[in-house]
Amino acid sequence: MRIETSDRYDWRLGLYDDVGQLLNENTRSGAIDGACEFTQEMLRNLERAVEHEDMTEEVADILSTSTVTIEYHLETGVSVQ
Numbered sequence: 001m002r003i004e005t006s007d008r009y010d011w012r013l014g015l016y017d018d019v020g021q022l023l024n025e026n027t028r029s030g031a032i033d034g035a036c037e038f039t040q041e042m043l044r045n046l047e048r049a050v051e052h053e054d055m056t057e058e059v060a061d062i063l064s065t066s067t068v069t070i071e072y073h074l075e076t077g078v079s080v081q
Contacts, residue, residue, distance in 0.1 A: 003032075046070060 005012050013028075020031035023038070046063060049055060050070055060072035 043068070 003009075003012065016028040016031045019035050020026065020028060023031060023034040025031045025034050046068065049063065050060065050072055055072050057072050057074075060070040063070045
């Protein structure tokens with residue numbers, strides 16, 4: 001696989017290097033692999049977290065990102081027909 005990193009895509013190098021540091025990876029390919037593994041696992045964890053008894057709208061907002069939105073709404077009510 002080849003990832004374009006020249007000209008208008010040179011920002012990717014900084015991104016991969018930053019993620020590599022955060023994940024303690026020494027190579028850009030390791031950073032990409034680690035980010036993919038993290039995302040795969042974290043999305044499963046977020047699906048579980050939203051169902052947790054301690055979840056609130058505030059915590060859902062904190063866990064949300066620009067690409068993943070966690071929604072939590074608690075509705076109560078009485079309906080008389």
